[in-house]
Amino acid sequence: MNILEKITNELDTFSKSERKVAEVILSSPGTVIHASIAALAKQANISEPTVNRFCRRLDTKGYPDFKLHLAQSLANGTPYVNRHVDENDSAEEYTAKIFESTMANLELARKSLDTSTINRSVDLLTQANKISFFGLGASAVVAHDAQNKFFRFNVPVVYFDDILMQRMSAINSRQGDVVVVISHTGRTKSLVDVASLARENDATVIGITTAGTPLAKECNIVLSVEVAEDTDLYMPMASRIAQLTLIDCLATGFTLRRGTKFRDNLKKVKDSLRSSRFERKE
Amino acid sequence: MNILEKITNELDTFSKSERKVAEVILSSPGTVIHASIAALAKQANISEPTVNRFCRRLDTKGYPDFKLHLAQSLANGTPYVNRHVDENDSAEEYTAKIFESTMANLELARKSLDTSTINRSVDLLTQANKISFFGLGASAVVAHDAQNKFFRFNVPVVYFDDILMQRMSAINSRQGDVVVVISHTGRTKSLVDVASLARENDATVIGITTAGTPLAKECNIVLSVEVAEDTDLYMPMASRIAQLTLIDCLATGFTLRRGTKFRDNLKKVKDSLRSSRFERKE
DNA sequence: GTAAAATATGAAATAAATTTTCATATTTAC
């Protein structure tokens, strides 16, 4: 296991002094790997043997070995923690924090995703007669993006971010249609309704939402995307990025399923834009 | 750069003894990170100072520091690199690859971003009488998302993904208005036109695009977001995620600039949704 | 609440590992 996570996990089992070390390490692991045991002890205001004991408690051979593990953890990209933006952060600070927590949450989302469900969803999407993407608010953006991707595949795709259109469209759906309903909270009443209407009309409903929510219960398949609880404070941020990346996976799965010839077609779609662009002079 | 690659690259510039060390390291780097300088020297049949000099030649502070770098390189078996999806990838494989390259590109984007430009953009946005977000295709999704964020701030915000509406809106702009034009390629003719129209009408134009492109040249401020060249193969993927994260930064900067009372307001906006949702039973 | 036991901590001593110094060997340039 990643040693930084391990430290976080075992934080309560530490003694007072050990916690001090842990905090210094967690607050700037990148500095610690270049510090001597003496420097770290001083920074944490405890003695060197305590640092040493701390290292052994975490199943490492000693301080140098601990640093090795730490270095590896850092390399593994888990310095990306969900750090919160603070009142007095400079542009540099909040930018770093936002990018980092986005990355951290993508990592989280990836771990929580069930790839066999993705696979099943791709199955359904490739066989669909019509695909609909519905979302509201921030999730409308995700649905919008999904449309932008799937329409390239030359399948009938619709996208609505209007409750009434969604309802009408859902009522008109039939066997063989796939309806993708997107909602991070999974509690938006009208979307739950739409999902249920679509199912009543024999469409297959895929939910991109949190597991166990009212929306999830109405879906045939649930693609649940987990992000840290406290990330989306006043605005959806990490959740929609994770959803969009999931859309990328579905779209990619779709193109893979369709084979080589199909991808040539994608290139044609892309090339069709050429005349609307300025040439690249190189 | 990965230190193992570096060793391989510089193999011919090494002296006879140094090459011996290099070979031992390359043949079993995993063992070396747990070996002392004495053990390594013995295994390579050379003296300890030679190992030390070898480490410094590779721009590390000394042997322990070198081991740290080596440990990180090893951990980086599959770091967040831009690994490409392959014909025969399973759902599990392509999902992992897509998430990882998204993260890798966010990292890249973060490094390329100039935070002082972000700061300046936030300045302009907070002072704007009206904010417009324009984009087409995948960038329309980003503009859509930006609208979704900024309308919460109780400032006049418009978003168009229709060329004619964008033109009309640009022509109607005036001093004090901020127009944000989004295009990854920066070569979409109609958007370049829109940017130029907006400037002619005294609006301040912020471009979220690649530096040095025709669009960039028409803008007052360019927020350039760099992603790996070969990421967006047939569909925009990493580029739009990076742009969306940048939007998060701008929105966050905006709320910070406006102070505490303003953030209470955001909470009210969020709470206003409550009646449209199912209660959370906890 | 108190005493005994268990646990935690740090100062100093010890041990280990790394780096520097300097003398010697090897290579390179002419």
Place this chain on the structure above:
DNA sequence: GTAAATATGAAAATTTATTTCATATTTTAC
């Protein structure tokens, strides 16, 4: 072939980490 430059290693010096042991703190048992 010789002088200069470079490379190398033995030993000393230094830095760093670990162990030992005495003391302080916390927990447990009554």
